[in-house]
Amino acid sequence: MKSPESTGPAALPQAVSPDRAISPGRARTARRAWTVAALTLLALVAGAAFRSTTGALLEPLETEFGWTRSATSGAVTANLVVYGLTAPFAAAAMERFGVKRVVTAGLLLTAAGSALTTVMTDLWQLWVLWGAFIGVGTGVMALVFGSVVANRWFATRRGLVMGLFSGANACGQLIFLPLIVHLAHSPGWRAAALAVALLAALIVPFWLLWFSDRPQDLGLRPYGENPEHPQQDPAPSAVPAWKLAVVVLREAARRRAFWILAFTFFVCGWSTNGLVQTHFIPAAHDHGMPATTAAGLLAIIGVFDLIGTVLSGWLTDRFDPALLLVAYYGLRGLSLVFINTMLAPTIEPPLWIFIVFYGLDWVATVPPTVALCREHFGIQRAGIVFGWVFAAHMVGAGIASSAAGWIREATGSYALAWMSAAVLCGAAAVSLFVIRSRKQAPALRDAA
Template structure:
């Protein structure tokens, strides 16, 4: 008697969604861009010692880098819309490697300004948080806020990975070894980006992660010259008061992070007798806590009013900056670690709610370029702060007035965030 045949259901394995490999190379590119950005504070004094340059000269080069970095962002966003993310990112990594590599043979201050200010500023500016926002908006529907938080934390990861090593190399073999490290990493990453990155889910034959079955891609906005697209988006969005609030508050965000802490924390701590390698490790530790804070901020942004989050972030940051000068000293103590923890959790936690507000008020199809202009304000503020703090240090002999200025500005930004009206576009359940 024949045995009954039992139907066997084949076991199917769920394939990894293409959005996740794209997210991995995106984060790696953001880490590479942040690597050189985080190195400037550790290289100021070695460059001054090696070449005899003043603090105003080196701070000026950092300011130019930050401003070019920021102003590049909206045009880079438009270029990504026009020519594709993959081409722009690979080319930007190559330019970053070239700019940092050529610093090995510079002999004059104008070359520092040219290489740090323009070459590296343009290269890393094209790999700024705007790039991460575009990838998150295109490739993710579910968990979009968390992904933006992870991408934002990549800058802290770059700081964490590179800064202690850069400070050690600058203090030992020399600053040229530190510049070579960043150049080599960026150069090696470019082919990986070219192989894995795709400009959109449709190009890869898929849909965004978490998209519903009836998903319809947003219409392409790049049908014209990239510069014209960026300027036209600025002209249209600048008619809205909410754009200017986002613009001004993110300007203050840049002033109080990259411009002040990112550039001057290490030399300021050294002024109080703390060794450079120790202060660099503290700045890297800020990056550790920022990873936690920014990812948590992305999770909260999917669930809490972004305006209220920004109020809390700016207000608490302002309070911490008003106290930092009293906490710095020749040795480590618990209150300084408390500042590192408190400030680190808040470092770029502002990014996910700011990206969400750009998306809510200006639409997914324009959010990347709009955030590009808002991010440009961030880096212009950082550039002005870097020069301002350097001038304060050179004029008064310490950074006290620079800390107070940044603290007051952050408190003002906190109040301004509550003036933003509620977004007209609500996130769907799939985006949560």
């Protein structure tokens, strides 16, 4: 005869154990989780591939069609704005329709937009293809998508996984640049556009066959989950994607942590994509350095970025992410103070120090920022909150790109642009002292 205790609370683990019995074990969980991570890396690289083509294709397009720099730059601005603003709505759509469907649509949009540029004849078509098609397509595959996958599939090592995703995105974007430049100037810019379209299209079959939205869909649990403290299973939202994104923004905007994270990521975009990635080559050319040499240095930044971001993810799993961000922004600002004195016709040793350091710090900010979004706003809404934070990143990049160009035209030098970015980095570092890691932070209220 069974004892009364067998039906009490102590028997609860046995009551739920049949659900866990359907899992084939840790080996299958690990294998599937890392397969999903690998597919995510591929999609992020595909998105980054086009991010490398816009700057490389400006001159070839202007030469063939007779378009002005302001006209083609306007299409790039449209691409940046749409890319950034797509991220939070894409995260909401992933909650509503699933990651597989949304990212597949993004890959197809990117492939179609890039391929169609080869047959365009008018400027408005460039704006539509770069802005609408590729802006939305690559916005779906922004780092917000990586944060959703990391939060769903990994209960441990999330920082490391997010570091891999961030490094693949930025590294791919920078390393693809020399290849795109070579294709654009040898076979022609159409070959570069078709290469991007082919890469995006080839990933789709792998994505459809082997990607899964959630481990629970396969009878699995997130990788590294503690059976005694299982994380809440995410469920598809019934709220329309656009409404969910706006509701989460309204709720997040009531908290100081959101504004600090948005400001610091605004500064991150300002000091990386907007300033260094856009203006490093012309700034180096002002000092007599060949453009091809400067482009090669940007590619080297991409190599060290992969190392630095993975290391940052590893550190995020072990230390307070807010304090890590203080160090990252503070050291980045310090490096920007001296860059103007390092540029010369040839590569001098001090410039190598900047290239290595800036590469290690390029997007090292992403893993701790994602961790803070998760800790302060809950795993269910972290992806959408990070989407809005990421939008601030791209707004900062867009403003910095225009501001640095204006400073160069007005003063004949980029010195003020470097110094203003250094000041912003210092302000970002100081602001992070008032936001600390909170492992038990309450989740955002589910407005649905």
